Amino acid sequence: MNLALLFPADLTAENRAQLSGRRARHWHEVTGAQVGDNVPVGLLNGPIGCGRVLAITSQSVDLELEFSGTAPEPLPLTLILALPRPKMLRRVLQTVAAMGVKKIVLLNSYKVEKSFWQTPWLKPEAIREQLILGLEQARDTLMPDVILEPRFKPFVEDRLAALAGTSRRLVAHPGTSDPCPQAIQEPVTLCIGPEGGFIPYEVEKLVDQGFRSVHLGSRILRVENAVPVLLGRLFDSCSF
């Protein structure tokens, strides 16, 4: 936790907050913060700064807040991800939140196992928990928007064009002929398939919507690695 994200309910006065639970335990037990220390904080969808510890126990921390900076720039990316298996979903949500993705669509695909849609990790509060961990890792405050699309065809035919707008449309697809472009300067909508990839019908539907197939070379990477490789390649490092 490189920053604690503060929510409206944490604020006890204009420049005061009281935190409990995981965040209090982290500072009390992991960092050993003491009264008078400054700890890094950020206000949900707002500025970042520091909190001076006024009181601290393993149950709660009282802070005097001073905001002095802004969250890092969002990545100009809409990420459409075939729903990964639950264990990987949690890590991928943390990763993309840490890397500054602000719009994430979790999409069905032929090779997504039906049971993945039943996981409790898809409940809004569970998704939010992983996103918070990612934001705290990267010292960001802007909560990403996650949309669940459990049906491929109506999403691609009816909603994808409006979502992608004028952005560059790419689908990561191993075995295609074009390598993934590097350091591009425009917004991107990027689709990433499931383990085993999108089936040809799905790639065709995406190509019909103006998506270009690109690859990362001959190695097959797990989605948890393919996502940071693709994002690291597509965007200039100043975007991170």
Next chain:
Amino acid sequence: MNLALLFPADLTAENRAQLSGRRARHWHEVTGAQVGDNVPVGLLNGPIGCGRVLAITSQSVDLELEFSGTAPEPLPLTLILALPRPKMLRRVLQTVAAMGVKKIVLLNSYKVEKSFWQTPWLKPEAIREQLILGLEQARDTLMPDVILEPRFKPFVEDRLAALAGTSRRLVAHPGTSDPCPQAIQEPVTLCIGPEGGFIPYEVEKLVDQGFRSVHLGSRILRVENAVPVLLGRLFDSCSF
């Protein structure tokens, strides 16, 4: 498992192998392979190809082998990584093996917890197990070399120069002024610090050895994400 790595002990004749354990269970239970099916295989440090199933149970698989291709090109990278915490170590070893890194140094650093060096996951057979999983993911056969360096100063002063040779020397260090270069065409030796980063003394020692500090932007990424982002940025996608 996108390919099963075969070891000399698996070979029962020139073009025959019998596999047991995890690999047999995978094909029998996960893929449901049957007699006559072809499954992807690779020979340790050798060619890739396929194996025709001659007999299969949950305990063992007999294969008739035919090799027809070569493993993907190695990445021209020596990766020097401050020893991550054990849970992350396992994932990072799989990731770097999957991405084609063939020389990995696990290095001590001031902020590496002493206890990390005691983990059973650093035993040669445990390291090898994670590397095999990474190779199988990426359909590679060339086993990486992992070197443990539990003392920072003698490694950097006495052995690093010979290890880095004429390669480009980079150290990933958040907060430095130069962004990480992109799509470079030469061999690289890359150092990545621990959670919390290298301390200034360590960065100075690396700079003394010709390493240039580069950053990935203002976001602080976990090492499991920083590694694929750095590798995706440094090397052309045809290298993967």
